[in-house]
Amino acid sequence: xxxxxxxxxxxxxxxxxxxxxxxxxxxxxxxxxxxxxxxxxxxxxxxxxxxxxxxxxxxxxxxxxxxxxxxxxxxxxxxxxxxxxxxxxxxxxxxxxxxxxxxxxxxxxxxxx
Amino acid sequence: xxxxxxxxxxxxxxxxxxxxxxxxxxxxxxxxxxxxxxxxxxxxxxxxxxxxxxxxxxxxxxxxxxxxxxxxxxxxxxxxxxxxxxxxxxxxxxxxxxxxxxxxxxxxxxxx
Numbered sequence: 309x310x311x312x313x314x315x316x317x318x319x320x321x322x323x324x325x326x327x328x329x330x331x332x333x334x335x336x337x338x339x340x341x342x343x344x345x346x347x348x349x350x351x352x353x354x355x356x357x358x359x360x361x362x363x364x365x366x367x368x369x370x371x372x373x374x375x376x377x378x379x380x381x382x383x384x385x386x387x388x389x390x391x392x393x394x395x396x397x398x399x400x401x402x403x404x405x406x407x408x409x410x411x412x413x414x415x416x417x418x419x420x421x
Numbered sequence: 422x423x424x425x426x427x428x429x430x431x432x433x434x435x436x437x438x439x440x441x442x443x444x445x446x447x448x449x450x451x452x453x454x455x456x457x458x459x460x461x462x463x464x465x466x467x468x469x470x471x472x473x474x475x476x477x478x479x480x481x482x483x484x485x486x487x488x489x490x491x492x493x494x495x496x497x498x499x500x501x502x503x504x505x506x507x508x509x510x511x512x513x514x515x516x517x518x519x520x521x522x523x524x525x526x527x528x529x530x531x532x533x
Contacts, residue, residue, distance in 0.1 A: 310466070350524075351523045408470070
């Protein structure tokens with residue numbers, strides 16, 4: 309365990325479903341991130357939360373909705389997804405202003421059918 | 422913009438042979454450089470980092486990396502590769518905004 313826990317590990321959902329991905333960190337970090345990793349594509353930074361405020365949204369479609377209720381928890385709410393949204397979704401956390409890099413969770417493998 | 426580049430999509434080596442995964446950087450000022458490894462269907466795991474100090478950095482699983490300022494490189498190395506080292510390797514840099522910038526990744530295959 310890295311200290312960043314993602315649930316569920318695997319998720320299969322239909323295009324009309326609503327689901328949520330959860331990320332939890334117990335490292336005392338003050339920043340959290342969502343990344344999308346698709347096959348044969350670079351890691352895509354989706355959202356950044358710093359001190360529970362969203363500071364970056366990299367042109368992500370509105371069918372992805374993040375929520376950061378506190379510094380330890382991060383959610384990604386999903387609705388009316390498309391098959392091309394199938395990917396590994398990675399959560400990470402860091403302590404901003406420190407040069408230690410990120411700690412990643414194991415990811416949620418999402419399949420949209 | 423501060424970035425890293427991984428010039429090789431794939432590296433194939435025989436078990437027991439030296440392994441090198443290349444990374445070059447384009448960073449103004451002092452670079453903060455990282456290597457991460459990703460095993461199949463897992464998240465990224467931290468291997469090592471260079472912030473300052475010795476140019477040769479030792480990390481997890483017997484890996485090391487050499488910071489070379491004149492060549493703007495930060496290649497990852499392992500003297501004797503194992504089949505279990507087969508994975509996807511990412512080089513990254515941490516600019517002033519503290520958002521890690523990743524390379525495209527290099528797939529390493531170590532054959533028995």
